[in-house]
Amino acid sequence: MQRRQFIQLGAAALAAGVAGACAPLATTRRGLAGTASDAPLDAAAYRALRRYAQTPFGRIAYVERGRGPAAVFLHGAPLNGYQWRGALDRLSAYRRCIALDFMGLGYSEVPEHQALDAHAQTAMLAATLDRLGADQVDIVASDSGGAVAQLFLIRHPKRVRSLLLTNCDVEPDSPPPKIQPVLDMARAGTLADATAEWLTDKPKARATFGAAVFADPSRFADETIDYYVTPLVATPLRRAQYHAFHVALSPNPLVGIEAELKRSQVPVRIVWGAADDIFDQGDAEYLDRTFPNSQGIRRVPRAKLFFQEEFPEVIAEEARRLWGA
Structure with a gap:
């Protein structure tokens, strides 16, 4: 019954969890390893760029591409920084783009008893940016990464130049009800086995998740x-x-932050997948009316929760507009 529940309900929910000018830099960009980084990133190229930042939380995996003011990209679950490869391809001419892997997901390596909730992830993000020498950042975030982005903003307001939020947690909707079957499987210890089936049955991964x-x-x-x-x-x-x-996605990590978000003057743009049924469509309006310096909402037709992979040109277009504001 657990496996059947995962296929029918849990796969949909598994996806959810958790001020510079836009003039291009030099035509030829360099990746962290010192090799040309103009070619589009596939899995092999992305893996070759992966590095680790040693922090008090463990070894945090990240990919860095481009130069200039830093921009950090925060992924959703059960993904990792690879979610943003298309955006990095398009934006590394304008920013030093950093896509890291959250603790408990992706390729980051953390100790057994390390806390993995959104508050701990926020502290890890600050430590990683410190390690990388990125004092101020533009943030682009999705899904549970959006919760971390909001917490980082209220804890480190002077470190955030701008915030681009795609379908993600908000205080009234975190975690969204539709992911409850996945949280139940995580508590029961069956989620990893169900996810591992995707490695040997790729058609199932496509048909469900x-x-x-x-x-x-x-x-x-x-x-x-x-x-x-x-x-x-x-x-x-x-x-x-x-x-x-x-399991750490509940209880709601965003309780009580609305008043602080309402005091923020950071420019915020909301880009929302119009076909997503995991996060409520009203969550976009909530963000728009909560942030005093909201630049409005763009809804992307047909786009579901992880549209950032399918329509990276939308992310790039909106990020460049926001960064140039």
Whole structure:
């Protein structure tokens, strides 16, 4: 029954969890490793760029591309920084783009008893940016990464130049009700086994998870599935942390932050997938009326929760407009 519930209900919910000018830099950009980084990123290229920042929380995996003012990209669950590869391709001419992997997801390596809730992730983000010498950042965030973005903003308001939020947690909707079956599986210790099936049954991954979060699940490529799932189930510790990440999504980490968000003067743009049924469509209006310096909402037709992978040009267009404001 647990497995059947995951296929029918949980796959959709598994997706949810948790001021500079826009003039281009030099035509030839350099990645962190010192090699040319103009080519589009596929899984192999992204893996080759992966580095680790040693922090008090552990070794935090990240990819860095481009130069100039820093921009950090915060992913959703059960994804990792690879979610933003298309945006990095398009924006590294304008920013030093940093996409990190949250603790308990992706390729970051943290100790067994490390807390994985949104507050701990926020502290980890600050420590990682310190380690990378990124004092101020533009933030682009999705899903549970949006909760971390909001917490980072209220804790470190002077470090945030702008905030671009896509479908994500908000105080009245965190975690969204539709992910409850996934949280139940995490508590029962069955989520990792169900997710691991995607490695050997890619059509199931596309028919369940892919159909829930992509407008065209056929574009959920085999190499993408491998890159996302492999670290989640690689060892007993990683499986336990994958469960712990989801368990830590509840209780709501955003309780009480609305008043502080209403005092923020940071420019905010909301870009919302109009076909997403995991986060309520009204959540976009909530963000728009909460942030005093909201630049409004753009709704993306057909787009579901993780449209950032399918329509990276939308992210790039909106980020450039926001950064140039």
